[in-house]
Amino acid sequence: MTEAILISILVTVVGAATPILLAGLGELVVEKSGVLNLGVEGMMLVGAVTGFAVTTMTGVTFVGIVAAACAAAGASMIFGYLTLTLTANQVATGLALTIFGIGLSSLMGAGFVGQTVERIGPLFPPALAEHEHLRILFGYDPVVYFSFAMTLVVAWFLRRTRAGLILRAVGENDVSAHSIGYSVISVRYMAVAFGGAMAGIGGCYYSLVLTPMWAERLTAGRGWIALALVVFSAWRPMRLLAGAYLFGVVMTLELHAKAAGFEYVPPEFLAAMPYLATIVVLALISLRKSVGSQAPACLGQPFKPST
């Protein structure tokens, strides 16, 4: 009995962690290239509404997810054009992108409020997916496995490939990378687009799997948690994975407490826990002195090449 509860808790934790893992991975790559895109929340919302709308219209979830990735990547290109080509301030532009994303998604989603779509089913056949014990490994939808795979891919890409080396070099010392002959701006454009696509997929996971429906501000600030997660992970993909599940536990506390009939703490407090935990984690990390040296050295600095 308790075992079954434990397994079902774990399954919900994995579900809750998946969108912030996806968005966090994207942002990790963006930040590794030296760009700070604070628009994650906005891009997630654009992804969430696009994914929902396209799925409703076509009836095919996969098409919805691809559309979500494309739409959020498109939104990130606005950010890219402003900060990379026009060298606008990255912090201000990122915040603007979030506000824009909130507004745009509300507008686009107005006609879809109250509709529902069919949840994506598990990837594996019911014999495995609904097995009493094995569902802890096989009971998830394809997006969850995609997020695992992407963690490994991003880790491998950054550590083992030449393109990953160049991306890190651009984030570490843009001037040097430029003088060696790499195109700082185009590397950063690609990273920003990737970050946008991942945030979009993370966002549509709410509207297609977790909820599954569209409501205004559906992501409820999870984009900010994804941003904090990147700092928490010290820009390492495997630590990001661990961090995402840790936050997954905190984010589902309210749910579990309700299910267990735990009444000593008001549920609103538990619902606020993820955000509180974000603040605590960031404060604790900042106390550690070495965090500065883990961040890409050019993070957030605009780059203007000399001709």
Add this chain to the structure above:
Amino acid sequence: MSDGVTSRLELTGITKSFPGVLANDDVSFSVAPGTIHALLGENGAGKSTLVKMIYGIMHPDAGEIRFDGKPVQVANPKAARAMGVGMVFQHFSLFEAMTVLENIALGLDEAVSYSELESRIRAVLEQYHLHLDPHRTVATLSVGERQRIEIVRALLLTPQLLIMDEPTSVLTPQEVAQLFDTLRALAKRGCSILYISHKLHEIVELCDKATILRGGKVVAECDPKKESSRSMAEMMIGGSLKEIEKAEGRSFGAERFVVADLSLPADDEFGTTLRNITFSVRAGEIFGVAGVAGNGQNELLLALSGERPVPFSDAVKIDGTPVGMLGADARRRHGLCAVPEERNGHGAVPGFSLIDNAILTARNRKNMVNWGVINSRLAERYTDEVIHTFAVKTTGASSPAGSLSGGNLQKFIMGREIMQAPEVLVVSQPTWGVDAGAAAAIHQEIVDLAARGSAVVVISQDLDELLAISDTLAVMNEGVLSRSLKVGEASVDEIGLLMGGVHGDPEATREYAGAAHVA
């Protein structure tokens, strides 16, 4: 050389202008195969612009570049490397948080597996007798080792022309000797070297030919072996060079600035911990602190200026007053002025006008502020005075500090502090990246300030500079300050060895020490 008929590199009528400046004006010269060719000139003479065009970072407005006799358009650094041009930058293009191996991989245009790259690196290191660990993180390496990364990166491409932009400005004498051996070996194999430096005695020692630029034009070509440092310096500045006037047999007054047992832990993992620093400077004395960069000089400057106060009041005393726990502003009130190494962003705010920059450090000693209100007429007059006295080239007192060239900004910052007539002046790298003429002027001002009775501490990596101006000298190595040596009694070799010799290469240090004894 068998291909001796043609020049390795031939420039004809190269012209490049930037808004408001003609950086290169009809520059023509050629470099023969297998020669070490010096490119000389003051700051702003157009040397860097010229080599950037050869390396494809910039493009000429007019003129022709010929390589091995064929006219070429160098589109970008990649094209330059494909042609056989390598470059070692003055400011290293390295990535601190990455390993030596990764840094070198980034400089190659083809993707090579790490294992193959490592064996190729080891082969080059072997061939030129260089020492470098491919798996170290760059942040943990000395400047000499970092430069070696750049050199290995260039050598892996077996260049036909190697451009070196001010390669020795940060090296110990032993490291310089080793670099020269490498360059000579390279030239012997037929590689031409275009060598840019301010240090004229090095040019005399190393180079076969020299082209001298002034104001973007070629003003002379000469054989350095037949010239003296002085004659070449005069060609560079187009006038005669002033000697530092230093009164002989000066006597010193009482101890003005005493540092006793100053210890300070490093504030981050890349910093250096200061250990039991003890020295004293008398009125009228110039105390030099030599040493290779990164051995605690920055930390020492911060501890002396008061930017990082020390926990013991008695560790730093000005005229007997303990000031160890006071911050920079309070120490300035006690008569201690400081000039940090980094001009833009530390010594001056680049976006502020010269007037505002003057107010920032001179407001108290020059009474520029009454009841919290800035007396701008006074500030402007003081700024004009500094500009005039120190011959700072600028469009006016209200132009932003960032618009000045490095040498001029340095003159301004030095002037701003010296004209406050401080009891104690602490300066780090007073002539870093400053040309010969301006350096001589700055040296003279430091000597004159001491002659007026101030105690001066000069922290510098340039040993020649310290030997020229200081009275007493000590060497900083890994956060420890050596005993004080009287200048005139200390030999360059002795100081070089105190600096820690050749980094990571104890054998070469021993060899060098042995050679010095025989000599």
